[in-house]
Amino acid sequence: MSTHRASISDLAAQLNLSVSTVSRALSDHSRISDATKxxxxxxxxxxxxxxNQLAAALRKGRSNTLGVVVPHIDGQFFALVVKGIETIANQAGFNVMICQSNEDAAQEQKNVETLLNAQVDGILLSLSLSTHDFGYLEEIRRRDIPMVFFDRVVxxxxxxxxxxNDYQGGYEAVCHLIEQGCRHIAHLGGPQHLNICRNRYQGxxxxxxxxxxxxxxxxVSFSDLRIQDGRQGMECLLAQxxxxDAVFSCNDLALVGAMQVIKRRGLRIPQDVALAGFSNELFDSLTEPMLTSVDQRCEEMGRTAVQMLLELINEGPTKVAPRQVVLQPNLLIRESSLRSSVLQETKV
Structure with missing residues (x-):
């Protein structure tokens, strides 16, 4: 089977017409007769x-495509951010090209190069865990490509x-644990060069x-916040x-690992160890007990980021002053941290 894709030139050659005439006919140009069309x-x-929609768009000076680089699309957070991005982008007539860095700085750089080669009109970027050098971003600025960071930012x-407001989310979660009677609260933290992890730890x-x-x-235990990191961190914390009597985790994935260790030790949640996490993953309502967590307003973050990017595209990146939008967190209290209510029931 032939894999040759027919082009305008192929049509023109078979019809003995010029390429420009065929192009106008396909565009329903008024100067082309109905018979030729x-x-x-x-x-x-x-x-x-x-x-070739890309070629047509480029002739008009735009690709009508936005590039998105995320660390991963495992779990709920980045998937919902992307959903928010696509909703607004599609309404504005843009396609979205999504790349994953898989938490690797070198892959992140390759993702950006791929998007630049695809001549995207703008880039939305969330940094990987291993990104320390931002030199590769200079090429984006050199080309005057609009760019907006989200969640993990420069x-x-x-x-x-x-x-x-990751600081506020961490602060509220820990205040809640203290108000439940907890006094020895451990923290499963992430890499401190990342703004989100550092701010949650400070909270x-x-x-x-x-x-x-x-x-x-x-x-306090710092790690990359995978499930196995949560297990290892919890083992060390209990030994030290x-x-x-409580754990506040920088994300919910590590908290699930910690929960496995706590249960294996025969400790009760929340009576012996209360738990609170961050990111409000879908599985939080499926665990036993259900996990208290800070909701990150994922779709709103995606919608807000792409709206900012579209403004930069329409106005020009040099004409719009850089700005930072800070969304406020929402602490969702579930059974894993409601220690005082459990204690009251025990007394009764």
Whole structure:
């Protein structure tokens, strides 16, 4: 079977017409006769001709395509952010090209190069866990390609970005645990070069300070926040601080790993160890008990980021001042942290 894709040149050659005449006929140009249009369209159907939308858009100065780079689309957060991006982008007449860095800085750079080669009109980017060098982003600026960061961002007033108030989310989650009677609260933290992890940790530390509780290094474990990291971190925390009575995790994935260890040790949740996480994953309502978590307003983040990008595209990146939008978190309290209600029921 032939894999040759029919082109305008193929149509023109078979019909003995010029390429420009065929192009105008396909575009229903008023100067082309109905008879010629009919001949062109009939042959186009026979050859299964598909117009090159990218080439047509580029002739008009745009590809009508936006590029998105995410660390991964496992779990709910980035999938819902992308959903928000696509909803607004499609309404505005743009297609979306999605790339995953898989938490690898080198792959992230390749993703950006791919998007630049595809001549996207703008880029939305969330950094990988391993990204420390931002030099490769200079090529985007050199080409005047509009760019907006979201969630994991370059911390600079010179870039446009949409983030969650991660500090406030961490602070509220830990205050909630303290108000449930917890006094030895451990933290499963992520890489501190990332803004989201550092801000959540700071919220944890400041909540302890607000209530006059010490920040104990033995109650803190940093990792890449995978399920196995949560397991390993919890084993170390229980060995170092067996008195711990709560865990605040920087994400829900690591918290599930911690929960497995807690249950294996015969400890009760939340009576012995209360749990609170971050990201409000779909599985939070499927665990036993259901997990308290900070909702990150994922779709709103995606919608807001792409709206900012479209503004930059329409106005020009040099004409719109960089700005940062901060969304407020929402603490969703579920059974894993409701320790006081459990204690009251026990007393009754």
């Amino acid at each position: 009919k001949r062109v369209w009939e042959l186009a159907r026979q050859l299964n001709y598909q117009p 911390e600079s007033k010179e870039v446009s970005a949409v983030v969650l 944890y530390a400041d909540a302890l300070q607000h209530y006059g509780l010490p920040l104990d290094p033995a109650l 601080a067996p008195q711990l």
